[in-house]
Structure formats: C-alpha cells, structure tokens
Amino acid sequence: MQLYNTLSAEERAQLIDEAGKQRLTLSFYAYAKIKDPKKFRDDLFIAWNALDALGRIYVAHEGINAQMSIPADHLEDFRNTLEVYDFMKGIRLNVAVEQDNHSFLKLTIKVRHKIVADGLNDDTFDVTNKGVHLKAQEFNNLLEDPNTIVVDFRNHYESEVGHFEGAITPDVENFRESLPIINEQLQDFKEDKNLLMYCTGGIRCEKASAYFKHQGFKNVFQLEGGIIEYTRQIKEENIESKFIGKNFVFDHRLGERITDDIISQCHQCGKPCDNHTNCSNDACHLLFIQCDECKTAMENCCSTECLEITHLPVGEQVALRKGLQVGNKVFRKGKSDALTFKNSGDLPNKPLAKVDSKNIRQKIAVKKTLIGKAEHYYTKSKIAQFLIENNEVSVGDKVLISGPTTGEQEITITEIFVDGSSCETAKAGDQITFELPFRIRLSDKIYKILG
C-alpha cells in the first residue's frame, strides 16, 4: 500500500497541467482526542491520495491542522472522507480567495506532538474555556469600541504586509514567543479592556484565547476562521474591510490580496511593495520583500553576497554550503542586516501606496501573441524550457512570460537553444531552452510582444 509520495514536485506539476482541471486551495483544523495519530495519518493518506488531494497536514493526539489543494470536482468526495470522523462532521473548510493549481505539489501528512507549536502546557489550564467567536461584522463592531485592544497573533513577516487597523503586531518569529510578550504588555488591562485576537485561519487563537482567559483576561474575543474566513464574509456580505493589505499564506503564493493598500516596503530600495520572495541562493532562501526592479537587478537575491554565490559554478556553491544550516531562514527568520527597509513591531496603519490597477491594465493591453508554454525549469542551472506551439521566436525578440505565480515578466531573448544547439530563430514544434533568472511554472505561457 502506498503511504508516501512517489512523484516529485515537478512531475506532479506537469500532471496537474496535463489534467487541466481546476483545483481549490483550502485549509481546516479541528481539535479532538485522537488515540492513534499514526493510524489516523495513514488512513487519511490512503483516502486523500486516491482523490489526488495534495497539501501539508499535521496530525497529533490533539487534532488535525491542514492546508491543502483539492481538485474542484472531488470536493464532495473529499468532504466525505472527513465526515467519517465524528469530530470533523460539518467542518468548515476555509477556501482561499485566489486560486492557484500549484499551491501544493505533494501530499505530506506528518505526525507531530502538537498541531500548533504554541509552547503551552495544556495540563495547566482549561483549553476548552475559549474566547467568544466573532463573525466579520461583529469583529468590525468591536474594533470600533475604544475599549478594545486588538492583537495580531501572527509573525513579523505576516503582519508586515497586512493587518487590522490599529492592531498590536508583536515583533516575533513564532507564535510561541508572542504569548508571554502580550501577556506582559497588557498586564494592566486584564479587567476592563476587550482583548480582540486574530490570526490567519483561527487555529492559533483557539488555544491562545483559553490561555489568556486563564491568565486573568476577562473579555476575550477571537476572529472565527481567522483572516481567511473574514475575507470570505466581507466579500459575500459586502462589509467594509478593516484589514488592510495582504494576508500572508504558507503555500508558495506567499500572500492573498485583501485590499489594494500596500503597507510595506521593498526591503532593498524602500519603494512601497508587498511581494514576498525567497532569496535565490539555495544556501540562503531568506524570506523577504522585493520589488520587480530590485528582483531584476539583484536576480532575486537578498544581498550582493548571495548574488555572487549564485554566479559560482554549482559544485563550488555546494562546497560553500557544507556545514551551513540550509533553508533555515525560509519561514523562520526573514531578517537580515542586508535588508535596509525591513519593518517589524510598530507597523503603519496608513497605506504607503495603492496597487496600481491602471498599470496592470496597461500591461494587459500590450499587443502580444501566444507562442507557447513552459515545460520545465532547471532550478540549479536556471534554464527554462518552453515548447513553441505557434509562430516563431528569434534572438532579440521581446517576450512576456505569464502565469498565476510568475505574474507577468517581460524579457528580451538574448540566446536560444534548440536541441542543445544555439540558433537564431525557433519555429512551432521546437523545444527551446534559455537562461532565465527566475523560476517558471508549468502553467506559464510565453507570448511574443508585438510592435
């Protein structure tokens, strides 16, 4: 019986593209008492693998926490796999606002000690004595109350690109750290203030609210389903968004736009920007904010040091990495002295800029013709492979590479290889490769820009 992934991420991405079916990105969690998490894990893997469900899931004695990508036409079957368990009957699935077929490319279900690393000793307080759950409108109403203190229970890189107006945004790298800090900071307000808390999907607040009640806070409220469910409700019921900016998410999209306000800056040049990226240097992977201009100039690196390393032969890069903790900065730290404009702690409530929708429209208005699709990206050598399906493309042509994750990237072709040899022009049917500083996805299309 297959209990683990057999496909690589690239192979999976290709299968998803070939299937051409729409997928849904969703998340859910449930606290419960699970006797045998290992068996629970294996049962879920078998049921979900059969449905082509993908994602990152944690199970523990205390429950389940899942972020997933499901084929849209299997959603009902997927629900049925949850209904088997009493504690997941009728469970709310948080469906993401923006959809991306490549949000997850593996099904990874891990057995953990806890489903959220909160550092709390659950035996010392009543975890079922939670805060009052609020819907979007109720949350907005309480925000207006001058007697309310609103706290963001996410990390610095999450609150930096988006948060509720007036929220306290602790300068922490993880949830565990934020609990004592907030407890200390709000010592004098336990009796009479409303403590209003929120996080991405609601799960962190489930236990944190009980912890704060145990600490003596009298009026504890939590945003039900977190920012994800809040966004769904404000759109459906046409409620004003008190959340400004982007909601950081943990799949490779790294963010969902909630309002068109940009509240953060490019960490390198200071220009208003809220696009997170990971440094291209495989030995770094620092999570940081980078604008398109800096991305081009720095080739998606966080520092000149990393840029130099990525220009070394792969063998030398590997040798340099020896003994270093690879990838430890991906989600955990996101801080580096090289980043001049990194902000955390006290964050602005006034937007620095608005998303320029006019600019986006102008980009779409560029005259272009579809010439082919992405087939592969060789990460190590930064070589992209495309299949030319229509027309032809020559050295010197301007092309647009476009896709949900890649966005719209314009480049001028400086060399083309067909079957490994350099040539001037590639025609329909040719499989071409060329160097590209950014990663492409299999759903990306390539257009020739005309005129």
Ligand SMILES: [Zn+2]
């Ligand atoms: Zn910049």
Ligand SMILES: [Zn+2]
């Ligand atoms: Zn770097």
